[in-house]
Amino acid sequence: xxxxxxxxxxxxxxxxxxxxxxxxxxxxxxxxxxxxxxxxxxxxxxxxxxxxxxxxxxxxxxxxxxxxxxxxxxxxxxxxxxxxxxxxxxxxxxxxxxxxxxxxxxxxxxxxxxxxxxxxxxxxxxxxxxxxxxxxxxxxxxxxxxxxxxxxxxxxxxxxxxxxxxxxxxxxxxxxxxxxxxxxxxxxxxxxxxxxxxxxxxxxxxxxxxxxxxxxxxxxxxxxxxxxxxxxxxxxxxxxxxxxxxxxxxxxxxxxxxxxxxxxxxxxxxxxxxxxxxxxxxxxxxxxxxxxxxxxxxxxxxxxxxxxxxxxxxxxxxxxxxxxxxxxxxxxxxxxxxxxxxxxxxxxxxxxxxxxxxxxxxxxxxxxxxxxxxxxxxxxxxxxxxxxxxxxxxxxxxxxxxxxxxxxxxxxxxxxxxxxxxxxxxxxxxxxxxxxxxxxxxxxxxxxxxxxxxxxxxxxxxxxxxxxxx
Numbered sequence: 001x002x003x004x005x006x007x008x009x010x011x012x013x014x015x016x017x018x019x020x021x022x023x024x025x026x027x028x029x030x031x032x033x034x035x036x037x038x039x040x041x042x043x044x045x046x047x048x049x050x051x052x053x054x055x056x057x058x059x060x061x062x063x064x065x066x067x068x069x070x071x072x073x074x075x076x077x078x079x080x081x082x083x084x085x086x087x088x089x090x091x092x093x094x095x096x097x098x099x100x101x102x103x104x105x106x107x108x109x110x111x112x113x114x115x116x117x118x119x120x121x122x123x124x125x126x127x128x129x130x131x132x133x134x135x136x137x138x139x140x141x142x143x144x145x146x147x148x149x150x151x152x153x154x155x156x157x158x159x160x161x162x163x164x165x166x167x168x169x170x171x172x173x174x175x176x177x178x179x180x181x182x183x184x185x186x187x188x189x190x191x192x193x194x195x196x197x198x199x200x201x202x203x204x205x206x207x208x209x210x211x212x213x214x215x216x217x218x219x220x221x222x223x224x225x226x227x228x229x230x231x232x233x234x235x236x237x238x239x240x241x242x243x244x245x246x247x248x249x250x251x252x253x254x255x256x257x258x259x260x261x262x263x264x265x266x267x268x269x270x271x272x273x274x275x276x277x278x279x280x281x282x283x284x285x286x287x288x289x290x291x292x293x294x295x296x297x298x299x300x301x302x303x304x305x306x307x308x309x310x311x312x313x314x315x316x317x318x319x320x321x322x323x324x325x326x327x328x329x330x331x332x333x334x335x336x337x338x339x340x341x342x343x344x345x346x347x348x349x350x351x352x353x354x355x356x357x358x359x360x361x362x363x364x365x366x367x368x369x370x371x372x373x374x375x376x377x378x379x380x381x382x383x384x385x386x387x388x389x390x391x392x393x394x395x396x397x398x399x400x401x402x403x404x405x406x407x408x409x410x411x412x413x414x415x416x417x418x419x420x421x422x423x424x425x426x427x428x429x430x431x432x433x434x435x436x437x438x439x440x441x442x443x444x445x446x447x448x449x450x451x452x453x454x455x456x457x458x459x460x461x462x463x464x465x466x467x468x469x470x
Contacts, residue, residue, distance in 0.1 A: 009157045009159065010038075010156070010159070011158070011159050012036045012037065012038045012159075013030070013035040013036040013037065013161050013327055014027075014035060014036070014037050014161065014162045014164060014323070015037075015038045015039075015040065015146065015147050015158050015160040015162075016030075016038070016039040016040070016164040017040050017041075017134050017147060017163065017164065017167045017172065018041060018166035018167035018168060019040070019041040019043075019114075019117075019118055019121065019128060019130075020041070020049065020114045020117070020118075020166070020168075020295075020312075021113075021114065021117060021309050021312035021313055021316065022166040022295025022297070022312035023039055023164065023166030023167075023294075023295070023316065024068075024114070024117035024118055024120065024316070025066050025313045025314075025317040025320065026164050026294055026319050026320040027039045027121040027124070027320065028066050028068075028117075028121045028124045028126065029317045029318075029319070029320025029324065030126070030323065030324050031121065032124050032125070033320070033321070033325070035324050035327060037121075037126040038129065038160075039118075039128045040132050040134060040147070041128070041129070041131075041132070042131065042132065042133050043131070044130040044131050045130060046114070047114065047115075048109070049110050049114070050274060051110045051308070052192070052303045052306060053108055053109060053110050053113060053223075054105065054106075054107045054221050054229075054306040054309075055105060055108065055306075055309055055310065056096070056105050056306065056389045056391075057096045057102045057103060057104065057390045058310055058389075058391045058392060059105075059310030059313065060102045060106055061099040061101075061102050062310055062314045064100060064102065065100075065313075066317060067120050067124070068116045068117050068119075071116035071119060071120065072106075072112070072116045075108055075109075075112040075224045077107055077108045077109075077222075078106075078206060078222050079106060080104055080105040080106060080107065080206060080207065080221070080222065081095065081096070081103070081104045082095065082207045083095070083096065083105070083208050083209075083386050084207050084208070084209040084210070085210045085211075085372070086210070086212065087212030087213070087364050087368075087369070087372050088212070088364045088368065088369035088372045089369070090373050090375075090376040091376060092372055092382050094375075094382035094383045094386040095383060096383075096386060096390065097383060097386075097387050099390055099392060105208050107222060107224075108223060108224055109223055109224055109225075109227070109229075112224060129149075129151070132149045132150065134148070134149045134167075134172050134173070135148050136176065137163065137173070137176045137177065137291075138157060138159060142289055143289040143290045144163045144177065144288070144289060144290035144291040145160070145163075145290060146158050146159035146160050146163065147160075147163055161328075161330075161333065162291070162323055162333065163291045164291070164293075164294065165177075165291065165293045165298075166293075169296045171293060171297035173291065173297065174284060174293055174297050174298070177291050179284050179285045179288070179293065179298075180284065181284070183282075183284060183285055183443065184282065184283045184352075184439070184443050185281065185283075186280065186356045187279070187280045188280060188281065188356075188359045188361070189236055189359055189360040189362065190233040190234065190235060190279075190302065190304060190359050190360075190361045191235075191236045191237065191275065191276070191277040191279075192231065192232075192275065192276040192277070192303055193232050193233075193234075193250040193253065193275045194232070194250075195230060195271065195274065196223075196227045196228065196229060196269070196270045196271055197227065197228045197264060197269050198227060198267060198268045198270055199222055199226055199227060199228040200265075200267050200268070201266055201267070204220075204222070204263070206222075207222075208221050208222075209260075211257045211258075211259040211260045213256060213259070214256060214363050215234070215361055215362055215363045216232065216233070216253050216257055217233045217234075217304065218231065218232040218233070218253060218257040218259075219231045219232075220260060220264070227270065228267055230254075230260065230264060230267075232249075232253035232254060232260070233253075233303075233304060233359075233361075234252075234256075235361035235362075236277065236361055239277065245275075246272075246273045246274070250273040279302055279303075281300055281301045281302050281355060281356055281359070282299065283298070283345060283348075283349075283352070283443070284297070284298050284299065285298075285341075286341045287334075287340065288337075289330070289334060290330075292319055292340070292341075294315050294319050295311070295315070295316060296308060299311065299315075299345075299348060299352075301352055301355045302358075302359035304358045305351070305354070305355045307351060307355065307391075310391065311344075315340070315344045318343065318344075319337075322337075323336055323337065345443070345444070346444075347391075349440055349443065349444075350394050350396055350440075351391065351395065353395075353436045353440070357432070365421070366414075366415065366421055366422040366425045367404070367411055367425050367426065367429060370410045371407055373410070373414075374410065384398050385398060408422065411425075
């Protein structure tokens with residue numbers, strides 16, 4: 001309150017910090033269940049954010065479940081009905097298995113996508129405040145009981161049964177609850193650079209394409225407004241001083257990827273090169289008394305498999321659905337939040353490990369080249385691999401021991417005069433599989449609370465402060 005030493009106070013059932021994909025999905029589910037929801041965001045929508053924004057059919061199905069798909073379709077991004085992958089001398093084409101009737105992918109820029117989600121949340125009954133910054137959390141004993149935020153008029157307090165931190169990798173809520181230290185993490189072996197291009201290849205605007213050459217990886221995804229998103233992921237390098245690094249590394253990688261260079265031949269670049277370097281995939285502890293962290297605030301995977309938006313939508317929605325029925329009882333709520341975190345961890349762990357393999361930043365090895373060779377001749381295999389991206393099958397269901405044996409046999413036949421690289425690749429795969437299983441066992445046995453070392457000093461609410469949810 002302007003001119004007052006005490007901030008204005010209000011009450012709500014849930015305050016959602018961050019109103020983009022995870023935050024909007026959570027707010028939509030809660031509002032539809034009849035709960036009073038207040039979403040806070042530092043941006044003013046429509047607003048862009050750093051993202052590669054590809055949605056596989058599974059992601060579009062999640063968008064449909066939020067009720068925002070029709071708004072997103074009106075943005076005009078073309079349906080991507082074909083997946084194309086080129087590597088090791090083989091070109092693989094595949095279609096998309098329908099997920100809830102959606103049989104295409106789509107690349108939608110975040111300015112329009114996030115605005116569509118926010119509009120859907122407001123339509124569902126959520127309240128939105130833009131251009132505000134959360135500065136602190138409110139506590140009632142060990143329980144999170146609200147937030148303090150600042151806007152142009154001063155500081156305000158909102159007290160709530162649940163605080164949802166959907167504010168990204170650099171989450172303020174995660175920092176304030178002491179959850180920034182990951183329970184599980186892996187550094188990426190790739191850096192990420194991308195830019196938009198006016199797409200001059202009208203006959204290829206239905207194709208989501210990827211190229212591998214040496215240790216480089218590049219993609220081309222047609223998106224809205226006649227643009228093309230082209231992303232490259234060269235091997236990670238230490239940070240260099242001076243400007244122009246992103247521009248230089250982006251174009252150097254394109255020059256090393258002949259297929260991508262050809263795809264961009266009739267295109268004209270628009271805007272600057274954007275970058276994300278020093279990436280690491282992780283699981284953080286994502287729930288505690290009165291708080292939860294959906295989206296990148298709680299779990300992040302390298303963008304090489306384009307899973308972030310789908311997971312933000314799915315687990316934001318599930319968080320809202322589970323919490324809505326439990327808000328009136330703190331013990332019930334804490335049980336529901338813990339169940340949500342276990343569900344997310346269980347569903348995401350194998351894809352997290354598979355993504356980490358693809359993010360190593362190394363050249364294709366014999367078994368992967370053999371997979372491309374077989375998939376180029378076997379549409380069913382190509383479609384099965386594509387289904388992993390849509391999350392309709394798990395990586396371990398496609399890359400079974402029997403398939404590993406078949407790939408090994410094929411690779412050995414192709415290089416019988418010099419089998420040692422194949423055998424070395426097989427030994428590494430066996431070692432990685434054992435390591436991943438041990439990692440999974442340790443992760444599922446661990447208590448998420450062990451990841452919380454100590455919280456920073458907290459603003460404790462006295463019983464007389466009017467905390468109606470105590």
